[in-house]
Amino acid sequence: MAGSKRILILTADAGFGHRSAANAIAAALDSLYGEQAQVSIVNPLDDRRVPFFLREAESDYDKLVRSLPELYKLGFDASDYAVPTNLIENAMTVLIYEVISDLIRQYKPHAIISTYPIYVSVISAVFTISRIRVPQYMAITDLATIHRLWLNKRVDGLFVPTPSVRELALNYGFRPEQVHVTGIPVNPACALSQRSPAEIRASLGLDPDRLTILAVGSRRVEHLQEALHVVNHFGYPLQLIAVTGKDKEMFNQLQEERWHIPVKIFEFTDDVISLMQASNLIICKAGGLIVTEALACGLPLILVDVIPGQETGNADYVISSGAGDLAFTEMQLLETLAHWVADDRRLLEIRSANARRAGRPEAALDAAKIVWEGAQQGPRPSEPAGRLSLIRLLKKNRVRWQWDEEPEGSQAS
DSSP states (O other): OTTOEEEEEEOOOSSSHHHHHHHHHHHHHHHHHGGGEEEEEEOGGGSTTSOHHHHHHHHTHHHHHHHSHHHHHHHHHHHOSHHHHHHHHHHHHHHHHHHHHHHHHHHOOSEEEESSTTSHHHHHHHHHHHTEEOOEEEEOOOSSOOOGGGOOTTSSEEEESSHHHHHHHHHTTOOGGGEEEOOSOOOTHHHHOOOOHHHHHHHTTSOTTSEEEEEEOOTTSTTHHHHHHHHHTSOSSEEEEEEOTTOHHHHHHHHHSOOSSOEEEESOOSOHHHHHHTOSEEEEEOOHHHHHHHHHTTOOEEEEEOOTTHHHHHHHHHHHTTSEEEOOSHHHHHHHHHHHHHHHHHHHHHHHHHHHHHOOTTHHHHHHHHHHHHHTSOOEEOOOTTHHHHHHHHHHTTOOOOOOSOOGGGGOO
């Protein structure tokens, strides 16, 4: 198609945030440019050539941070320095160079976006070997606790969640024009939806005018089941939407519960944004994705679970923004709900207004526009610095490094 551009988005499935950010940018590109934007989303770690321990680490991410949170935090902190980060980047170049190189050959992109931090150095190595590059971008998917791996100056553009992270990037040596405060990319439906909360509630068979609470999470979310017990017996005229995150056992358990309030239960939904827009508040864990989507929808949060490390920063951001509260016990949740709905929901309205100010519903659309502009530039020569040492590193580790042809996408107009 004349004028079309191929956009390659590289992501991972460690948690849900990286994949969701990739999906959001893809949806935004489709919304803005239609068939002109030929978008491919790929997880390089799915390739069988990737070492087993890397693939297993990705699939066991949630188990690791849940069962050994302090060990995870120790590893996170210990690696967040220049020397360990450089070692990680060199190791990733050796371990997944062939996979990334082959993806660039296969998809022939006009621009590349990463929503996972380990790919940028490898992409840059491919560019160095091939002597040609196309624009590459990084979308940070953490709100506050930013590992140094995210701050790789080889990108043409860095999409950051907040002004404070922009300042952090500038302190690491980024040029001001490289860093864009877009927010974490979320489903563009947050910005584009035209339906009112009452309309969505009615479509779900719920009371259009009743206070609506959304609860999201599986049995792995600590304190969530206790929170649902409090909601069920709170004694205030409200209704509940619950999403159990593909947890069949919890879904069945909630179906069998004796409810004293109207309730709508989903085992899974691919339209959580609509459920957020139908709700007055959300009860959930402090995961980066759900926090970002809730804020983008102007939805205040009651956080019942915070995993030490990255989620601590997410929780801190919610609290410091005045967009939510922590509630780790039934009594804390009971007190929080009582305070929020007292005086004609005055505090709930304050929390909602703060959430709207903290959220960035157009994040994916803003990022997509920048990427699309970059994709129009065409190829340019890559920096030759370090090419010989890079070849030596790859040859020493028996990595196929020869680049016999330029990426065809970089030849396209």
